[in-house]
Amino acid sequence: MKQIRLRAAAKINLYLEILGVRPDDYHELVMVLQSIDLSDTLTLTSIPGHQIRLICPHPLVPVDRTNLAVRAAELLQQSMGIDRGVEIALKKRIPVAAGLAGGSTDAAAVLAGLNVLWDLGLTQKELRTLGASLGSDVPFCVMGGTALATGRGEVLTPQPPLENLHLVLAKPADLQVSTAWAYRTYRQDHLAPGTVVERSRTNALLAAVASQDPARIAASLHNDLERAVLPAHPEVAHLRERLIEAGALAAMMSGSGPSVFGLARDLDHAGAIHAALAADPHLETFVCTTQPTGVRLEKD
Numbered sequence: 001m002k003q004i005r006l007r008a009a010a011k012i013n014l015y016l017e018i019l020g021v022r023p024d025d026y027h028e029l030v031m032v033l034q035s036i037d038l039s040d041t042l043t044l045t046s047i048p049g050h051q052i053r054l055i056c057p058h059p060l061v062p063v064d065r066t067n068l069a070v071r072a073a074e075l076l077q078q079s080m081g082i083d084r085g086v087e088i089a090l091k092k093r094i095p096v097a098a099g100l101a102g103g104s105t106d107a108a109a110v111l112a113g114l115n116v117l118w119d120l121g122l123t124q125k126e127l128r129t130l131g132a133s134l135g136s137d138v139p140f141c142v143m144g145g146t147a148l149a150t151g152r153g154e155v156l157t158p159q160p161p162l163e164n165l166h167l168v169l170a171k172p173a174d175l176q177v178s179t180a181w182a183y184r185t186y187r188q189d190h191l192a193p194g195t196v197v198e199r200s201r202t203n204a205l206l207a208a209v210a211s212q213d214p215a216r217i218a219a220s221l222h223n224d225l226e227r228a229v230l231p232a233h234p235e236v237a238h239l240r241e242r243l244i245e246a247g248a249l250a251a252m253m254s255g256s257g258p259s260v261f262g263l264a265r266d267l268d269h270a271g272a273i274h275a276a277l278a279a280d281p282h283l284e285t286f287v288c289t290t291q292p293t294g295v296r297l298e299k300d
């Protein structure tokens with residue numbers, strides 16, 4: 001095989017709770033992660049030699065070795081002793097630095113895609129373990145669907161798929177938030193020695209997810225990182241309010257933001273919420289649906 005095409009799905013966080021700081025300086029988390037049908041497309045083509053070449057015209061996406069897609073290919077070359085080259089053409093649709101795991105899902109797609117293109121025979125579990133060395137969210141992006149994530153986000157317990165939950169995703173067009181900054185800010189302000197961490201309410205959210213009832217899910221959303229990001233970026237708090245005013249069952253920031261999602265009862269309801277925001281030139285908006293897969297091989 002010479003070429004394959006993959007779809008790499010974005011994620012949202014239905015739940016994100018920070019339990020404390022770990023000895024490795026990362027944060028101990030409890031999250032519920034969910035794949036959505038907003039995705040990048042990656043085309044992987046075998047090329048002579050052992051170069052890894054990335055093509056991506058998006059102005060915010062680096063095309064050098066700092067790109068997570070390139071790092072994923074290098075990791076496979078090194079760990080599997082592969083002496084082959086690949087060109088990665090990346091069509092970016094997932095907003096960058098938006099709390100949607102865009103880079104992580106591209107890395108996951110490269111791991112899964114090269115496993116096929118280079119005939120490596122790695123299991124999904126092996127790909128997840130390799131992915132964890134690239135970033136905390138990469139293992140989830142390899143697995144996709146709905147999962148409880150603990151540790152620094154890489155310890156996954158799959159959940160029954162959440163089918164057909166419709167939502168409106170919105171972000172201020174010109175705002176990017178650094179994940180490292182969000183955790184650092186949270187830690188300075190909310191994890192001082194002696195802080196009592198709120199008791200986990202993950203079980204309520206997981207029960208709501210199992211019920212597939214949008215209103216129950218809406219009542220159990222939670223994201224600790226809002227406490228770091230919203231005070232610094234009031235436009236994100238405002239956007240959340242606008243989603244509520246437009247009729248969303250609930251609205252919350254995804255991950256380290258600045259994307260915010262509003263839950264809808266059904267697709268028509270999502271369309272109506274979207275219509276209230278879509279004309280604003282300062283926003284990027286999407287109608288999305290939850291999906292059971294993270295990375296998917298595309299048929300030609």
Ligand SMILES: C[C@@](CO)(OP(=O)(O)O)[C@H](O)COP(=O)(O)OP(=O)(O)OC[C@H]1O[C@@H](n2ccc(N)nc2=O)[C@H](O)[C@@H]1O
Nearest residue numbers: 026027099100101135136137152153179180183255256257
């Ligand atoms: C916040 C979340 C929520 O799903 O997603 P995004 O908003 O980035 O999409 C994740 O925790 C982000 O995962 P990911 O983006 O893969 O993080 P990494 O590359 O491992 O780390 C980026 C930065 O975040 C900090 N970080 C990350 C995970 C964690 N449990 N504790 C941390 O303190 C690290 O210190 C690092 O400086």
Ligand SMILES: Nc1ncnc2c1ncn2[C@@H]1O[C@H](COP(=O)(O)OP(=O)(O)O)[C@@H](O)[C@H]1O
Nearest residue numbers: 067068096097098099100101102103104106179
């Ligand atoms: N494949 C990629 N797609 C997007 N950004 C990437 C990629 N590889 C590396 N990056 C870098 O990672 C940063 C975080 O981007 P992204 O993964 O989209 O956000 P988030 O961590 O909020 O989910 C970007 O600012 C960019 O410099």
